[in-house]
Amino acid sequence: MIRYALICEHEHEFEGWFGSSGDYDDQQARGLLECPVCASKAVRKQIMAPAVAGTRRTVQDEGARPSRAMMLEAMGKLRQHVEENFDDVGDAFAKEARAIHEGKAEARGIYGQATPTEVKELVEDGVPVAPLPPEPPKKPQLN
Known part of the structure; x- marks a missing residue:
């Protein structure tokens, strides 16, 4: 075939x-x-590369894909940047994000917690929000 x-x-x-x-x-x-x-x-x-069965994956192929460790590192750096440069508004996130969006509060970067319902309402109303990456796993302590 x-x-x-x-x-x-x-x-x-x-x-x-x-x-x-x-x-x-x-x-x-x-x-x-x-x-x-x-x-x-x-x-x-369409033009396509042939699929050859039985070939071994080369080291070059592996290097082309971002590794899990690299992705976790990038997510950790993003989280660190947000925590260092944005205001933590805690569980008032939805209220504060809406106020900023409507021009009732100072425009600035914020982060905090919101319920799934609050996030859904913000998105439906056009308020730009995005989840903060989870904290990276702790590196195991070596003896």
């Missing part, structure tokens, strides 16, 4: 499986291929 990445004239991307490359050509010539999204018959193959 051969898998082709396909795209229609409206840029909808999908894949198709064929017994051989000749099967794709035959179905294309007979107008049997169509986009599953818009039913367009103007379907073509």
Whole structure:
């Protein structure tokens, strides 16, 4: 079986499986291929890298992906930056964020706690909010 990445004239991307490359050509010539999204018959193959079974993942491949440790470090730095530069308003976060958004309080960076309901209401009202990354796990103490 051969898998082709396909795209229609409206840029909808999908894949198709064929017994051989000749099967794709035959179905294309007979107008049997169509986009599953818009039913367009103007379907073509996309450029794609071949998938080779049984190859080993190289060290270079592993290095291309961010490691868990790197992600945790970045999240920790973001949290530290917020804690050092923003005002902690505690459980008054929703009230203060809304006041800043409406121009009733000084515009500044804040952080604190809010209930899921409060966060939902803030988002629905267009108040920009984002969760603070969790505290990074503590490094184990070595003996």
